[in-house]
Amino acid sequence: RLGVRAPAGEVVRAVMDAVAASAPTTDRDVLEQCVARLDELTALVRRHDLVSVPNDLLASTQVIVMPEVERGVSVAYCDPPGALEPGGPHPTFFAVSPTPSDWPAQQVASFYREYNGHMLRNLTAHEAMPGHVLQLEHARAFIGSTPVRAALPSGTFIEGWAVYAEQLVAEAVEREAPQAVSTLALRLQQLKMQLRSTINAILDVRVHTRAMSEAEAMALMTERGHQEVGEAAGKWRRALLTSAQLSTYYVGYGEVSALAADLALGRPGAGTRAVHDELLAHGSPSPRLLRGLLRLD
Secondary structure (H helix, E strand, O other): OOOOOOOHHHHHHHHHHHHHHHOOOOOOOHHHHHHHHHHHHHHHHHHOOOOOOOOOHHHHEEEEEOOHHHOOOOOEEEEOOOOOOOOOOOOEEEEEOOOOOOOOHHHHHHHHHHOOHHHHHHHHHHHOOOOHHHHHHHHHOOOOOOOHHHHOOOHHHHHHHHHHHHHHHHHHHHHHOOOOHHHHHHHHHHHHHHHHHHHHHHHHHHHHHOOOOHHHHHHHHHHHOOOOHHHHHHHHHHHHHOOOHHHHHHHHHHHHHHHHHHHHHHOOOOOHHHHHHHHOOOOOOOHHHHHHHOOOO
16 A cells, blocks of 8 residues: 555554554453453463463453553553462452543554554463463462572563563464464564563663653654554653563563573473473572573573
């Protein structure tokens, strides 16, 4: 539609808009879509034998509307049982925030162009399956000689695994239907999220140490990161309210993906599930310390 001479940014925007339009989302169905994606991705993980999934995990995972008191920092989160909570089973909550009631229609439309159905599939991979919900369930099964590791988990490992989980899902979907439009759309969203994790780290450093302005941050996110204005505005607020956490996605992904690759090389003959199960079998320690626990030093 734009022609071969169109600027690259306009071509990317046209592709992003077309992908969003092919899988629309609204406040009325965003939770329903996440529930469907959770079921779908659980079946995918089992079908491709990516990592062990406890039989009762899906039944104990609840997709909920994010409580209003928790809104304003992130679009979604995983709230697992307390690390020291005795017994079980206990529910794990996958919370998703709807758009604020006072947002104008244009801002709501922008938000759901960002969080279209394909992006929700990627988001569910990150927050739930095989991301946070599954990883933190594996972590609860670890019993150490002291409760310190359970009480002081590494955010870098947790977020790193979740970003790595997005990649696992995109690659598994590609193996099943490499040329399908929905496959290509998911890969586009996964790569966009990987770009977002890099930009998150840049924001984290520059906002807190180099006096980055709101205008500079918004330009970086919307122009270089191809993010919608609504998403970028929320991330600017999050960068102001937090420090160090936004860097964990980029740093953690690099460390966890390297650990997985090295572990696979060090366990010749082990299947994908065995490698990932071993990676997740030590709770949620710092990737630097996990390397030693796995005897990969």
